Amino acid sequence: MEVRIVSRELLKPSSPETIQTKPPHSFCLFDQLTPLTFCPIILFYANPDHSNPNLDPFIRRLKRSLAETLTIYYPFSGRTGPRNLAIDSFDAGIPFTLTQVVDCRLSQFLKRKETELLNLLLSRQPFQKERSDVDAPVLELQVSVFSCGGIAFGWSLSHKLIDQSTITSFLSTFSALLRGQPNDVVSPDFAQASTLFPPRDPSPENFLNLMETLWFTGELHNQAIRV
Template identity: 25%
Template sequence: MSSVTYKGCYTVRPMEPTKCERVPLSEWDQIGTITHVPTIYFYRPTSQDKDNVNTVASTLKDALSRALVPFYPLAGRLHWINKGRLELDCNAMGVHFIEAESSLTLENLGDFSPSSEYNNLVPNVDYTLPIHELPVVLIQLTNFKCGGFSISLNTSHAVADGPSALHFLCEWARLSRGELLQTAPLFDRTVFRAGEPPLMPLTECRVHKDQFIHPPLLLGQTNNTEERKKKTTVVILKLTKTQVETLKKTANESNSGHARCYTRYESVTGHVWRTACKARGHKEDQPTALGVCVDSRSRMEPPLPKGYFGNATLDTVATSLAGDLVSKPLGYACSRIREAIERVTDEYVRTGIEFLKNQEDLSRFQDLYAIGSEKGPFYGNPNLGVVSWLTLPIYGVDFGWGKEVYMGPGTHDFDGDSLLLPGPDGEGSVLLALCLQVPHMDTFKKHFYQDINVSESCQD
């Protein structure tokens, strides 16, 4: 029985008239994950007084209505046009705002580790509906018995990547506090030639050979249908600052003196990749791919303007044999990851756009398994995706009643999905939110910490 009771669903529209137009999306908006991505923030009790609960809801809705004026495309709807391509209809249809109550207290949630309870705290997206009937953004305010509350967002990845979604959230919070907009969003996608025809034929598109390949399958399998069906579980694992530094030191022991030191992301992600291979029991000759999300904003020439709103993060793929990852030093895994990241240059982005513009149909590049399709790329076994929020300002989001007590990625239940977040202590710890098939999780946790302890003892 659910602990959450839904009190109402409201449509919040822009407070003032906004542009009504069809906006072409860039190729980067239309590949990879095009479903909704959830995040959730929990806040301390302000008061158990019912009038105060109503004040929170009305303040949030009023600020949201004002935020949707500059962020007007978020009040629109996506439309399929042809050949697996999408367009955004800026029609002011609005954002869904759900109000709910929970019979639990924040204390009942313990350390806020992902659980089935989260499913009731994050707005549900009904993917059986046509895409043009789905809001681009859905929000849920859940009031807890103790007077605390959570605010969760489900945001279409076809319209916003992580930095853009966070930009909207922070500006909405700013308006809720009674302050003015700080950074206006820029929706002009001409930098990525959105909606324009190709400049060259496919035969002249010199994309990197690994840029648009589908990740490998398990040895002996001809598809990933069975792997997609397997039951998964989610954990959040913490690395202390000392453990992170140990991984960086271990990674850089095999780094040549001429190379830049491996970063926190490269070191931790290399460790996660190796550990997943061990936990899954891969054969030495099992090919495995790691999806790495790279923000191209500062890699473009010139860099994208501040406030660019859309998808400027794109996936690049690191590949290896599982046997090499496990048998070689951690620095080897890091070197494969760095090689993938450093591919993302202005030329890489622009040639990728030309390649995609020449495709007859984009659907094979879209991660649609959340809505029942098996066409898109699958980063489950034997593969992995590690998204970094390490440098995003995800903490300290204050809507007027103080900063959050916890923020997390909401629900992620696809094998191989993982996310790195900075620890909320601000002292250098790192959190890994990870989804794996149930039989692999305990072994993963064992190796994840055991291998760091081995490294620490070797360095003593």
């Protein structure tokens, strides 16, 4: 199986003037203590019209809806600021990669037993330790188009900000805008966590080092993946 890169770009919020006035998004203490690593979510969709595998109009609508979603969920488009305290630069955008899966139908891929092939549908290798001095994005998306027109959305999520609750709300909003149903948008509350568990300045590096040891020790890491 071969996955060819068609294009790469930074997808930015659709209304930059809206987010320019936003203050930096403060981490809560637990965000500070979370190592920089990416968790994956891969969503598969079949093409209902097999006679027309051209997905170009859909990809354009997808990018437009995602840009609108990033205006609402603006921290997802930012970068971790200095001293591990907050996310800013909300107009930085998320890496968006479009790929083509060569000579493989979605139905064929889903029958494969080699789970490591899933990594080909992600722009970031999951669960590995990232360099803390790199200005890493919070979210990345790789869209992979199969020969039949089936499609896979490979989301790479920085666990420093995104958990199950936030990604569920984000994807619900993205889906609503993609369907043309803005009334179903889920409005986020970004201030609550840092209010209840304010960050520490300076960042508690000794505890962060301990957390990195627990996260990335081979035995514990393998147990986490098996779960």
